[in-house]
Amino acid sequence: LPARYGAGEKSVWVEYIQLAADYKPAVNLGQGFPDYHAPKHVTKALADIANGDNPLLMQYTRGFGHPRLVQNLSKVYSPLIGKELDAFNEILVTAGAYEALYSAILGHVDNGDEVIVIEPFFDCYDFMIRCAGGIPKFIPLKPKSNKENMTSAEWVLDEKELASLFTKRTKMLILNTPHNPLGKVFTREELEVIADLCKKHDVLCLSDEVYEWMVYEPYKHVRIATLPGMWERTITVGSAGKTFSVTGWKIGWAYCPSNLMRNLQVVHQNCVYTCPTPTQEAVARSFEVELSRIDSPECYFYSLARELLPKRDYLVKTLKENGFNPTIPDGGYFVVADWTKLGDKIDLSSETDKYKDYRFTKKFAKEAGVLAIPPSAFYSEEHKHLGENFARFCFIKKDENLALTEKLLKEWN
Numbered sequence: 001l002p003a004r005y006g007a008g009e010k011s012v013w014v015e016y017i018q019l020a021a022d023y024k025p026a027v028n029l030g031q032g033f034p035d036y037h038a039p040k041h042v043t044k045a046l047a048d049i050a051n052g053d054n055p056l057l058m059q060y061t062r063g064f065g066h067p068r069l070v071q072n073l074s075k076v077y078s079p080l081i082g083k084e085l086d087a088f089n090e091i092l093v094t095a096g097a098y099e100a101l102y103s104a105i106l107g108h109v110d111n112g113d114e115v116i117v118i119e120p121f122f123d124c125y126d127f128m129i130r131c132a133g134g135i136p137k138f139i140p141l142k143p144k145s146n147k148e149n150m151t152s153a154e155w156v157l158d159e160k161e162l163a164s165l166f167t168k169r170t171k172m173l174i175l176n177t178p179h180n181p182l183g184k185v186f187t188r189e190e191l192e193v194i195a196d197l198c199k200k201h202d203v204l205c206l207s208d209e210v211y212e213w214m215v216y217e218p219y220k221h222v223r224i225a226t227l228p229g230m231w232e233r234t235i236t237v238g239s240a241g242k243t244f245s246v247t248g249w250k251i252g253w254a255y256c257p258s259n260l261m262r263n264l265q266v267v268h269q270n271c272v273y274t275c276p277t278p279t280q281e282a283v284a285r286s287f288e289v290e291l292s293r294i295d296s297p298e299c300y301f302y303s304l305a306r307e308l309l310p311k312r313d314y315l316v317k318t319l320k321e322n323g324f325n326p327t328i329p330d331g332g333y334f335v336v337a338d339w340t341k342l343g344d345k346i347d348l349s350s351e352t353d354k355y356k357d358y359r360f361t362k363k364f365a366k367e368a369g370v371l372a373i374p375p376s377a378f379y380s381e382e383h384k385h386l387g388e389n390f391a392r393f394c395f396i397k398k399d400e401n402l403a404l405t406e407k408l409l410k411e412w413n
């Protein structure tokens with residue numbers, strides 16, 4: 001294996017999806033995906049396309065994005081960023097947000113460039129940076145305390161430490177808001193600190209906003225591209241999988257100024273070239289439905305967070321009542337919970353993993369029948385200990401499965 005790929009260990013997703021297949025836990029709160037159907041109009045759009053009379057929708061479409069989809073993405077985002085997005089030069093449709101991140105990182109990071117990454121981080125960032133020949137520089141969000149009923153807002157960056165990471169070699173900073181796994185929604189003030197440093201040091205910002213529609217009151221999603229002087233240096237990433245609850249469709253996108261977009265296009269045109277036409281057409285039609293009711297509370301962009309809020313509260317309560325100390329997320333669909341108070345109830349000696357959270361989540365899946373993700377996967381080697389006391393649970397699940405989680409945790413306790 002080329003050295004830049006490290007030891008080539010299985011990613012946490014490969015390992016835990018296999019674990020779910022092998023142990024068949026009664027509830028899988030591991031990988032983030034809904035276990036119930038997307039809105040009817042979304043699935044119907046795909047069925048209509050498959051059964052419809054336009055044979056060209058089964059063939060290749062424009063490489064940088066199906067025209068009907070990029071036009072709708074422009075209609076959705078232009079008002080949100082306060083600028084008319086050029087559908088054909090400032091938007092790229094990708095194979096999930098994954099490929100948007102990949103094309104942005106491979107397209108902009110050169111050998112020896114440094115990239116600032118906020119921990120915990122979506123695990124593939126590290127790999128992609130090293131793949132590009134770049135050097136990741138990590139800075140952890142840290143909880144202000146370990147008290148009960150803490151919210152994700154209390155996980156913060158040390159501003160001085162952040163400032164100290166910027167050097168002459170810094171090319172890019174990767175931001176993820178709303179944040180996976182903590183659910184932190186960065187406030188305007190927090191984003192201003194980041195933006196000021198990016199401007200001062202002439203650094204690009206890659207903003208992963210796949211959870212943009214899952215934000216709980218009183219928090220508001222602020223797009224860093226809308227801050228003064230940031231449009232020209234920001235690449236923003238979104239996901240149809242998250243926006244419409246269809247993670248298996250693997251359609252994502254990036255938007256940014258055309259001069260920055262060119263680098264993403266160069267990568268995309270030579271390794272993916274074009275994304276599936278039927279799913280792009282279906283995402284385009286789904287956006288048209290939502291745009292037609294964008295001012296109504298029925299619009300899925302708002303109803304999704306309303307639907308998720310009681311699920312979040314139920315899972316937080318269940319975890320709290322059963323010995324965990326969860327951080328209440330302000331966005332996204334994961335809860336990170338400290339499990340250490342349960343430490344003497346569970347014997348981890350049969351598990352051989354290096355990190356405690358891997359041992360805990362594996363043993364817990366076998367004993368309690370509930371699968372969670374070990375957050376140390378979201379830290380660099382030198383900071384993995386910061387994730388070891390936690391487990392990440394996904395709550396975009398049917399109410400009956402959240403109720404089953406409660407029952408299983410009570411029985412296990």
Ligand code: PMP
Nearest residue numbers: 096097098122180210239241252
């Ligand atoms: N970024 C983050 C923070 C994620 O949690 C995920 C997983 N959905 C992705 C990117 C990748 O998204 P997609 O499934 O659209 O590739």
Ligand code: GLN
Nearest residue numbers: 013030031032033180394
């Ligand atoms: N984004 C999802 C999560 O964090 C899925 C990631 C994946 O399957 N690679 O769980």
